[in-house]
Structure formats: C-alpha cells, structure tokens
Amino acid sequence: MPPPWPPQYAWQPPYPQPPQQQYFPPQPPYQPAPRQTLGEKLGKEGAGSRVLAWVGGGVTLLGVVLLLVLAVQRGWLGPLPRVLVGAAFGLALTGTGVWLHRKPAGRTGAFALAATGIATLYLDAVAATSLYEYLPVLAGLAIGLAITVGGLLVAVRWESPLLASAVVVGCVVCAPMITGGFSPELVTFLLMVQLATTPVQLRRDWSSLTLAAGIPPLLASVIATVVEGGSWANTAAAAGTSVVGVGLALIVVRRRENDPAALSVLATAVVPTLVAALVLPKVQAVPVAAGAGVVLLAVWAARRFWSGLAGQLAGLAGLLAILQATVTQFDGPARAGVLLGEALLLVVAALGGRNRLALGAALAFATLGGLIAVFFDVTPVLLIVPRPHSAAELAGALAVSVLILAVSVALPWAAARLDVFKGPADDLPVWLLAGVAALYGAGGVVLSGSMLAVPGRPGFLLGHALITVSWTVAALVLLLRGIDLVALRVIGLVLVGAAVLKLVLFDLSALDGLARVGAFLGAGLVLLAAGSRYARRVTSR
Template identity: 35%
Template sequence: MTQPDQALLARINADVAAMSSYLGRVHADLYELNRVVALRHAETSYAPPATAWAPPAAQPPATQPTAAPQPFSPPPGQPVVVPPAPPAPAIAAPVKPRSDNWIGKVLAVAGVAVTLVGVVLLLVLAAQAGILRPEIRVGMGALLAAGLVGVAFRLNSRPGGRVGAIALAATGIAAAYIDIIAVTTIYEWVSGAVGLVLAAVVAGGGLVLARRWNSEHLALLVLVPLLGLGPIVVGGITLLLVGFMIALSAATLPVQVGKDWLAMHGARMAVSTLPVLIALVAVDPASNRIGWLAAACGIAALLALLSALVLLPYSGQPVAVALLSAAGTLPVLAASVAVGRITSAVMAATMAAVLLAMALIGNRLTKDSTAVAAVWSATAAVALLIAITVAFDGDVAGPLLLAVSAVVAVAGRRSAVARWAAVGFGVVGGLHYLVSASPDHLVSATEVPVSSAVSTLIASLLAVASAAAVTWSWVGRKGSDRDVAGVMWACAAIVGMYAITMFTVTAGVLIGGEEAGFFSGHMAATICWIALAALVFRYAVTVPRAKRSLPIAAGLTVVVAAMAKLFLFDLGTLGGIFRVVVFIVVGLALLGMGAGYARMLSQQDEREQLEDHQQTV
C-alpha cells in the first residue's frame, strides 16, 4: 500500500472515530435526560397512604452500559467541526392585561365636580345665609385652590399619580376662577379690569404648568372655563372683555409652540373669535366704539393666521390646523354686520391678499402643502367675494364679479379650488346681473338710466367671457367626460345668447329710443345668433372627424334657437323694415353657411385622407 493510500485511510478512520464519539455523547445525554424526567415525574405524582398496598414498581429495562465518550482530537491539519447550536425557542409576546385606569379618571372627574360645588356653596350660599365673614370665605377659597395645586405638584412626582395630579390642578385653578368671580361680581371689591388681570395670572400659571407636565387636557381645563368666566366677571360682552380674550389668546401661543395640540389651538381660536362675533351682533351701530371693534376684528384674524404660520411646522394634522385658523378669521368676514362698508371691505380684501400669499408659499410651511393651500385659497375667495359685495352696489358688483370669475378661471385652471371659486364668482355676479338686466327688458321696451345701461352693457360682455372661461377651464382638464363637456358648453351657449341679446337690446334702446331701438336691438340679436352658429360650424371644420360631433350639435342647436326666435318672436313683434331686414339677412346667412360648410368640410376630409395615405406609404 502506498503512502497516499495510507494517509487517506488514516483520515477516514479519524472521521469514523469522530462520528462515533459524537454519537456516544448524544446517547449519554439522552439517557441522563430520561433519568431526570423520570425523577421529576415521580416527585410530582400522587403518593398513596403508607398502609395501602402498592404493587412493586416496574423496573426499567436494563440497558447496555455505554462507554464514556473519549475526547476526540482531530488529526493534525484537520479543522475542528463544531455542530451548530439549535435555534432558541420562540418566546410568546406577553399579553398586556386590561388597564383599569379609567376607574381613576372617572373618580377624579367626580371629585372635581363635587369639590367645585363645595366651593360655590362656600362663596355663594354661605354669603346668602350669613355664614362666616366674606373675607374668611374668599380666603378659604384661595387657600383651597392653592392647596389643591400644591397637592397636585406632590402627586405628579409619584408613580401613577399623573391622572390625579391633573384633576387636582384643574380643580384648584377652577376654584381660583370662582374666587375671582366672587371678588369681582358678588362682593365687588375690585373692578372688572382687575378681575380680568387676576384671571389672566391664574390662567398663565395653569398653562405654564400644563406645558411643563406636557398635558393638553390640563391646558384645556385652564383655558376653556374663561369663555364662561369672562362675561360673568365683567357683566357681559364688553370691549374690555374682547380685548382681554384676544390678548389671552396671543399670550398663550408660546405655550403651544412645539406641541401638536390641536384641541388647544381650537380653544384658542374660540377664545379670540366668539366674543368678537357676539360683540358684532350686540353692539349699537351708532356707538363710538365701532372703530375699536373693527380693530379687534382685524387683530383676531391676524392672530389666527399668525398662529397657523407658527404651529403648522409642528402639527401632524396640518389641514385641521388650517381649517381652525380659517375659522378664526370669521370676525373680519362678518365685520360688515356692525362696521362701515368701506372699512369692512378693505379689511376683507386685505385678508384675501394675505391668504393668497400664504397659499402660494404653503409648500414652505408644512408637508401637506396642497391641502393647506386649498384651505387658504378657498378662504381667500370667500373674503374677496365679501369685499366686493360689501363695497359696491349691484351695478358695479355684478360686472366686477364676472370679471374676477373669468380671470380666476383662466389663471387657476389647473386648480380645483380656483375653478370652483370661478364658478362661485360667476354665479353671484350673474345674480347681480339678472337684477339689473331682467328678462322683462327683452320682452318690452324699457328705458333705464344711462349708468345702469352702461353697467348692463359691460356686464353682458363679461358674462359671455365668464361663461366661456369657466367652461373651458373645466372641459380642458385631463379626464373630462365628453357628455358633461357637451352639457357645460350648452349652458355656456345659453348664457352667451341671453347676454348677447341683452347687450343688443340695451344698446338699441340707449341709442335709438324705446321703439326703434328695441326693434333694432332684437334684429341685431337674431343676426348675432346666426353669426355665432357660423363660428361654431367654422370651428367644427377644423377639428378631426372623430371630434366633430360635439361642435356640429352645438351649431345646429344655435341655428334652431335662432330660427325659433325669428318665427316666434321677431315675426310677431318686429315691425316694418326691421322684420324684412332680419329675415333677409338670416336667410342669406343660412345659405352661405350651408354652401361654405359643405365646401370646407369636403376640403378638410380630402386633406385628412391625403395625410393618412402619406403616413401609410
């Protein structure tokens, strides 16, 4: 046997010996595990009484003695193979026991209610019954409030004491509020202004404590009671209360910086908005405080927008913050209830400009910039609409709103909010237009003042522009339905035909008088309708055959409407030369349209076939 064969045989023997050693070790471990399990079972099994007979225990079968495993040393140059460790058994996740923390919260709320009832009994009913002196009652209320807050501090530092600490602190602050009410209104020891200052000190301390404990609930319990406390302290909704509430809302803004406290933001908006709105309704328009109230409206709206700019970067719900801030601008939107037209209109227009600027830079403020910008844009549109309708009468407001509708439709055609805003401006402007240009003016000759006639002429042209621009902005977007587009173009055509007729009749009456001008205006309107149909057919020739059905249908509809007006109205209303001219002009126009459309359609079809043939070749 050669030397390489001997080396190979030695390695095989070594491998066999190693496997035998491992098998022996496993056998010994299994035997030891079997013995331990048997002993454990014997210890935990039921042992009968000593006097009872027990059969002899069965002996386990004899096993062959196993030689103790010998340590294995691999041959030189061979690596030591270590068997992989078995995977660790999966540990089941512990089941979280049901929390009974709600019991503590319910008991804490009940304790707050009972304690506050006791404070009221101490300060009010005791005063009616003559129990104790007023100084003692007020002092006991103040000591109770301070003691509750002190115990809340002590309880908050202990494990599980947060719920009770918040409840005690809220109870103490509420007790301090009730004490302030008693000092100001029941005993009249201090004036309303001093009472508001004391309430502000209590509220400021409570809000600082809420931020320190990171508790939005405590902040709400501190701030919300002031909505009911303030009017009681000063005896109603006064300018002093309005100023105090706005100042309090501004002073509490730093407490919320860096915190995603949506409810707190809503409470702040309510504190600064609700008293102003009530004051706008309750104030006497002849009062000399209207200027101060207008300033309060502007400051409240400015505070709402500033709060949004400060809080949006930290908010996880930016749309909700934007909506609450938009609600905070209601005092400016409703200022015209008590404030003068010019002042309220300027305020609304200024706010519209600010909101539009915020919408344009919305992507720098928050992650959900599109939705937030939509909120600002919609609020800006409402503010601009209010500004125009408040500042101007119908003769000016109507044309201006129609012009804004056309501009917004063209400039914001890619934005759904802008398109809807254009529709809103167009509808409101159209209503103003119908008031000054009612259908009665088309049935009978009506002479109107020159200013109203000029307004009607301008509004008629702007109505056509608005209807066309709004329809184009909706129809031109991607994914628009052709059937819906047809309906919208039909509505735009109806608006255009009415506005054209109103324009020609108003211009005729303004220039030629009630009789001749009225007839000439209707004659011109019928001819304009036919000209409009000709333009639609001219457009139909330029589009491909697959898209030609919609403009053809629109052109035929306009022709049918023109023929109906010609035979149902013009034939019986117009007289003399006007009737003759309108029939001749319309007839010649229809002949020209028929011949020209057929020729142009044939040329267009031949051109398309030639282009298709060239592309095929």
Template identity: 35%
Template sequence: MTTPSSMFGGDPGTATLARISTEFDAIARQMSTVSAEFAELRRIVAHPDDPGRDTAPVSQPAPHTPTPGLTPPMVATPPRAPGRPPGTPPQPWTPSRPPFFPPRQATTAPPPPPGAAVPTPMPRPPIMPPPTTPTFPPTTPTFPPAGPTPRVAAAARPAGPSMSERIGAAAERGLIGKILATAGVGVTLIGVALLLVLAAQAGILRPEFRVAGGAILAAALVAGGMWLRGRTDGRIGAIALTATGIAAGYLDVLAATRIYEWLPIVPGLGVAGLVAAGGLVLAHRWRSEHLGLLVVVPLIVLAPVLAGGLDTTLIAFMVVLCAASAWVQVGRDWIWLHTVRLAAPTIPLTLVGLVGLAGWNAPGSSDPVFAAAVAVVVVLGVGGALLSMSTTRHREVVAGLASATTIPALFAGSAMHLPGAVILQTSIALVLIGTVLIGSGFIGSGAATRVIPDSVAQIWSATALLLLFVAVLVTFDGTVAVAVLLGLATVTGLVARTWSTTSRVLLAGSSVIWAIGFAALLDAAPPYVLADADLIGRAANLEVVVASLFGASGALILAAGWARLTDERVSRAAHIAAGVVVVYALTAISVTAGVLVGGPDGFLAGHVLATTCWMALAGAALAYARRRGGAARTAAVTGGLVLVAAAIAKLFLFDLATLDGIFRVIVFIVTGLILLGLGAWYARALQDDPAKSRSATTV
C-alpha cells in the same frame, strides 16, 4: 355409466331443474348465515358492555354435500357489459365473494379392462347463461317530513364580560380614578365658592381672611399636585389637584375684582392671566393637554363675569390670552387646546357682529379695536397653522380653524363703518390668497418651497372667495353689484384654469357666484323686457351691458373649466348652457346699447344687430366644427344649425312684425347674405376635405 340424464329418466330439463334446486338450497343456507351474523351484530350494539357475549359461537352452515350423480353447478358467465360490442371476447371475471359451493374435485376414472368397449359419453346440454333481471329504481315516491323544517341552531355567541369584570377593567385603565378626581374637583370648587360668596353674605369671616384663605387653598392644591406628580402612578391625581388649585385661584381673583372691587377690571384680568400662564407652564412640562384644557376653559368662562359683559375689555383680554398661550403648542400637537385658544377671541368677536346685525347697540361697533382684534386673531390662526403644518397630523383641521377665525370679518359691516369693513374683508382675502400662492409654490422656486398641501390651499382659497363675495354685497347694490359679481366669477374662473391645485374648489365657488349674478341679471333685464321698447327704455343702463359681457365670458370660461375636469356628459351640458347664455347676453348687449345710444331707433337697430350676431355665432360654430372631430364636431354642427334656425325664426316672427322701414330691409338683406355666404363656404370646405365631407353627410 350412469349420467344425470339417465338418473332422471334421460330428460335434460329434469337435470336442469335439479341443479337449480340445489343452487337455491345453497342460497338459503347462505342467507341464514348472514341473518345470524346480523343478529349477533345487533346484540353487540345493544349490549356493548357485556364481554361474555362477544365470544358466543356463531352458527356455521352445514357443509354442502353434493348429491351423487348430480353435476355441480357451473359458474355462470357474467352478462355482457353495457357498451361492449357483440362478438368481443369477455374479460376475465373475478367474483366479489367466494362461490356458494366448493370447487368440484377432479376425479380420475379407473381405466377400463382390456377388451372392454369404451362407452361413448353423451353430449352435455349446453349451458345457458342465467337470465339477467333488469333492475329499476324504486318507484315509491318520497315526501318531505310533515311539519315545519327544523331550523339549524346558530352558533352560540361567547358570553360577554359581566358587570363586575367591566368595572374591574375600567379600574385597571384608570377610568375610576379619573371619575373620582373630576368629582373631587367639582366638590372642592363648590366649597371655595361657598367660602368666598356665601360666607360673605353670612358675615362669617372678614373679606381679607376669605380672599387670603382662598389664595392659600389654591396654592396648597397646586403644591400638592406638583408633589403627587413625582410619585408612582400619581399623574391623574396631580392633574386633578393642580386644575382644582388653578380654578380656585380664578374664583379668588373674581371675588377680589367683582365682589369686593379691590382690583380694577384690567388688573383683575391680568392677575387671572398670570394664574393661567402658570397652569399652562405645568401643562407643557407635564405633557398634559388635559391640564391645559382645565386651565383655559374655566378662564374663558370666567372672563365675561370679570369683565361684566361683552365689551372691548373682554375682547382685548381674549385676544391677549390667545396670543400669550400660543407657545404651548410648540412641540405639541394638541388640537383641542388649539381649538379652544382660537375660539376664545373668535366667539366674542362674532357675537359683536351678530348683535350689530340684529340692530342692537353693539359695543365698539365703530371702534377700530374690532378691526385690529379680528386682524390679530386671523394672523394668529394662519400663522399658527403655517408653523405647525410640517408637524401636525391634523392639517385640514388646523387650516379649517384658521379659516374659522375670519368669521367675525363676515359681519364687519354691522360692527364698524362701511369703508373700514370693506377694507378689512378685502385685506384678509388678499392675505389668504398671497399665503396660498407663496406657500403652495406658485410664486417661488416651485415644489422646493411648497409648504402648503393642496387640501389646505383649497380651504383657504374658498375662504378668500367667500370674503370677497361678502365685500361685494356690502359695497355695491343694484345692477352694479350684479356686474361686479359676474366679473369676480369670471376672474376666479380664469385663475382656476391656470391653477390646478385648487381648480375644483375655485371652479365650484366661481360657478356659485356666477349663478347668483346671472340670476340677478335675468331679474334686472328679463327676456320679455328686451322685446318691449318701453320697458327696455326704462331698464337700460351701462351696468346691464357690462354684466351681460361678464356673464357671457364667464359662462364660456367656466364651461371650459368643467369640461377639462369632468366627463363628456357634464362637458356637453356645460357647453350647451354656455351657448344659451351667450345668445342671451349678446341680445341684451345689442338691444341695451342700442337704446342707450339711439333711443327708440336704437331699439330697432339693436334687434337688427342681435339677429346679425346670432347668424355670426352660427357661422363661428360651423367654423369650429371644421377643426374638430367626433362628438365635439357633431355638437358644434348641431348647435350652429339650431342657431341658424332660431335666427330665421326670429327674423320672420319678431323682426318682420316689429321692425319697420330701413331696419326691416337691412335685417333681411344682411341675414340672407350671411346665409348665402355660410352655405357656399361650408360646401367648399367639405369639398376641400373629403374625409370630413363623408362624416358631414351623416349629420
């Protein structure tokens, strides 16, 4: 029997080389087939519209005919998977593609003849697994493309509407009609003015015909507006025609009053008011705030011309206009018309006060008409705000407008005599405070009677505080004003502590007033004056004592108020500032009172008392620390020890050099006894409370 080894001279290595050569031939044929398929695919991609080419035959590799006498290639055993321990039997392996050669058909050898010797098969060489070539990643470096990196194009925004489309949309909204109607109003009024004024100068018509023609034109325009109102889409035109007719009526009244002098000033203003009343009736019925503004605004501009300037007649007319037009707001939340109504009398009254403040001759400066007008306007503003508080959407704005009506009262001191001005300012402030107390439920049955929200209460409380502040400045001067300002700040701080609805506003306002008063106190009695007997002798008075008392109490009250409403850092800063103020105030009270009572000897006695007070404050701080814990205890102990150190420094640096005789002896003995008492008492207190003793050792 011929074996592969015998065919190649019996060399097993030659047989292996033959098998490898056969396998490489099969691989070459397979690669040729793949290349042909890629060429066909490239052709299909290059000519997708040529169907005839798709059916072209693809060359098939020639079937493999095994060489006689060669053993077909054996399927190589796959390499051991990474991570599999050696000795583990390999898992069944399925090739990912068909083998290059068809499987060898099993052939059955014919049985040997009887008696023939059976040849012994030669042992086959062991099949070695093909060497596995390790694969490495490509080592060729990659570089970014040269040139700037292309930027990604942003998404294109949709094109906006063109100009013609915008004009068309405006026309659909009625804007074009409003513009044309407004222009028509202006042109028509110019024509009426030419009829009444220029025609009179040229002598074209008699005055009676001019005024009558203006009245007829005004009535015709109003009638046309009423007729147009009943037609479809005639609202804009109706408002424009009616406003033009009312304005023409104003001009006609102006001509009859000022140009031809047929009507006195008061009847002329009355006729203009009747014209305005008719226009406001139409505005209320048509539910048009625009028409109401077109009725009231021209009248406000026209009234000074009719009255001939800023005088009591103009003020009275504006107040009557504000009161007579109040009914228009019933059932209507017209904030702009409400603003214009209140501004009509407020602006002239404020101008009167400013004119008097500038030193000019203010009309009606000593006349009670000013006070009555201011009071009526404030009542109209506050009353209107209260009536509309449950229906309006602009509560804060309405409350602010009511507060704005009190602006003329701030300048009352320049428009009228001083007592009357103070009474007016104080009365308005008390009315606001009472309104807030009752309306916010502070006085009454509580929340059931509450008709004023917190924001409105804060606005009116701040307004009342401002009026009282101005009243104090107008009434008092010098150190008396300082004492009253500090007293006002102290009382306001107490009110803020018990009244939570407006506490922040009142605390802020009282803090500002207290800061102004305390700055004035420092100017009247600075620290260096307290250390000089001659200077304090000239500056000492009872007002400084009272102001210092209010300054100290106000500082403590305000510090407690801010500590209740703010964080710990602000609270700590407020208490430190209050402690410094209290030390200064006690020193000023002691020295000033001593000078007032005993003269030069009182100055020495006052400083003895001041040093003693410092030590007493230190003891109070340490006693306060016993009842507290944490940061409050640490702050109190620190403050007490700092005050003790300051008292000892004052004792040796000032008292020892300034005091003489018995006063020096007294101050040292008293201070030493207080120190001994504090030390003994504090040590005993710590022994009584071991927990606090342990915490105090860390201080």
C-alpha cells in the same frame, strides 16, 4: 484510433415540472376591535376614582365662582382680601395636586386638583381685574397669562393633554361668569389663553388643546358683537381674534400637515371679523372685510409655504371676505359688474397658477353676479318687452352684458385648459349651459347698444333683428373653423338651432314690418351661404 467519447448532455426530466406553489393558509377577515360600552368603561378598576376626582374638581371650581359672586353681593371683606383668599385657595389646590403626583397611586386625584387649582388662580386674576377693578387691565392680562402658562407647563411635564385641556376649558367656561357677560375684555382674556397654548401646540400633538383654546375666542367675539353692536372695541377684538386664530393655525400646520384641529380654527377664524363688519356702517364695514380678505388671500398666494390644505382653506375664507366687501360696497349695476369682473380676474389667476380652487371661486362669483344681473340689470323684460329705458339704465345693462359674455366664454375655456372637463363633444351639457349664458350676454350687448343708438321701439326691433343675424354669422364662423375641431362644430350646430328657434318662437310674433323681414332674410341668406360654403370646405379636404 479509439472512438471519441459520446457527447455529454445535461440531464433533463422527461416532462416539464410545474412550478411549486407555496401554501398560505387563509387569513381571517379583519375585524375591528369592539368598542367599549359606557358600562364597561365605568366598570374598569379605577374608573370610579377618576370620575369622582374630576366631578369634584368641577364642583369645587363652580363653588369658587359662586363664592366670589356672593362676596360681592354681601360685601364680605374688601377687594384685596378677596383676591388674596382666592389666590391662597388656588395655590393650595395646585400644591396639593403636585404633592400627590409624586406617587402613582395618587395621580388621578393630582390631575383633578391641579386643574381646579390653576383654573381658580386664573379666575381670581379675572375677578381682580374686571369684577373688583383692583388691578389694571394690563396687569390682569399679565397675571392671567402667567397662570395659564404655569398650568400648561405642568401639563407638559406630566404628559397630560387632559390636564392641559381642563386648564383651558375651566378658564373659558368660568370667565364670562366673572366678567358679567360677553365683552371685548373677555375676548382679550381668551386670546391671552390661546396665545399661552402656542408653545405646547408646537411641541405636542394635542388636537383637543388646539380646539379648546382656539374656538372659545371666536364664539365669544361673535356673541359680544351681536350683544353690544358694532363698537370699535368689539371690532378690534374681532380683528385680533381672527389674526391670532389664523397665525396660530398656520404655525401648527407648518409643523403638522393637515392637523384637523388647526384647519378647523383656520377655516373659522375670519367669522368674527365678518360678523363685526355686518353691524358696522358701510364706510367702516368695507375696509374691515376687505382687509381680512386681502390678508387671507396673501396667505393663499404663499401656499407653497403651507403644506396640505391650509393654503386652500385660507383662500376660501379670503374670497368669502372679498365677496362680503363687494356686496356691501356696491349696489345697482355696479354690484353685478364688479362681481363678474372679479370672476374674470379669478379665471386669469386659475390659468396662471393652474389652480382649480381659483376656477371654482370664479364660477361662484360669476354665478352670483349673473343672477343679480338677470334679476336687476339685464332682466328678461328688458330683452323681450319693448319699453322705454333711460340712457343710464341702458349703459349699465350694456356693460354688465359685456361682462356676462366674457365670463361665459372664459370660464369653460379655462376649465378645458385645466382638464376639469373635456370639449363639447364629451361634456355637452356643461358647454350648452355656458353657451346659453353667452347668448344671453350677447343678446344684452346687441339690444342695449341698439336702444342706445336708436331710442324707443325702433331700436328694440333693430336690436332683435341684429341678434338673429349675428347668431347665424357666429354659427357660420364656428362651422367653418370646426371642420377639423369637433368642439367648434358642435357649438356651431347648437347655435344654428338657437337662431332658428328664436326666429320661429320670438321674431315671428314680436317683430313687425321691416324688422321681421330683415331678421328672416338675413338669417336665411347667412344659413344658405353657410351651407354651401361648408359643403365646399368638406369636399375639398
């Protein structure tokens, strides 16, 4: 029988082969394209013609303005002939620009001529309405809006953001010269221009047009309010400016997330309303500022409909308006108390919506309210110097102290729940600051309550004795609860140190008689009980 064939084995190399690596030549480091200097830009072919065309357009537009003013001063012609001559001149410039645009070689001059002609037509409408009083206001607004829309349509057809911005800027710059200054009427005209740009902003990503149309009404409204004061016309113009600015900015960011120009308009839209509220009487200023704040906070509440930063910016602006309304409406202890109460509401909103912006706003409101309280309501003099105080003053201090204590506890707790920072063992300075504020509030509660119950110096001494004992009791509770929780243990130990410091630095010198004895005995006994009880709990674990 023949022997079986030897088994077949796959051939293997005598030693493992290293993996082959592909060679990639080193890439040169990225270098941004060098920016062209002004001399290089001006030296390009055709740059001179563009400069001459646009400078000529600006000079021509200024000449039209001067001609209109001179015609009024010299009494040339009547209102109707002046308006007709201005309209004919503007139509001629615009028509020439449209005719030149048909050929590529003439498009540089076409843009400048069209922009100058359209701006001239708009100024003619403004002059006929405000300067010559030939047209009623509604007719002038309608004509101005039609002219601006026509110019923007030309810019869209020619795909020229520069032309669109030039049309708007030309109208904005020259309109105050025709109206004779800044007034509610001027603000209304500028709002018409801004509204006319809405279709273009929705179809084209032209940030320059958004700024050119959005910022001038804001500035004009603020200047008109400062110059003319808080009239109802200025207030209405300011409110309209804010509403239009917020509305158009939200429309734009709805289509283009985080558009820088739209966000800039949104962030500043509330300024005219708040400036108008500053110069109004209190009865009128509070509803104006509060109304603006409610509208913007409603936008913030519906922030899921506005992608990006739009909702957050609206919330910040709304909180600023609410802050102004609060400070304007309230005075005395009520001002600090309302600010601290609003801080608590913002903490609740931050926890409910897990919104860190609301938590930051709560911190701002609490800080401002706490500083006002320390300077005017729960002053260090009230807590340290035994002076007679009225019952109303002590009641206000008691209410504000309760709110200080509540905010000082709620803010760090909410921040820890939202993972803004960690517990006391990791972020001790933050918790120490909150603890100092809480101790200040608790001291105000105990001392104000004691002085209300026992008027005069006996109530002051009783209050400080109770403060020292209450601190040590609170430290005992925290230490017992903090056996398994490092955060509570750290806070309890810090509170023990604060109580001992108060005993040595204040109670020993400020208190006398039974109050001093009671403070030392009470704190000492509590600390002894805390030590023994804490030791038993630790060993029994």
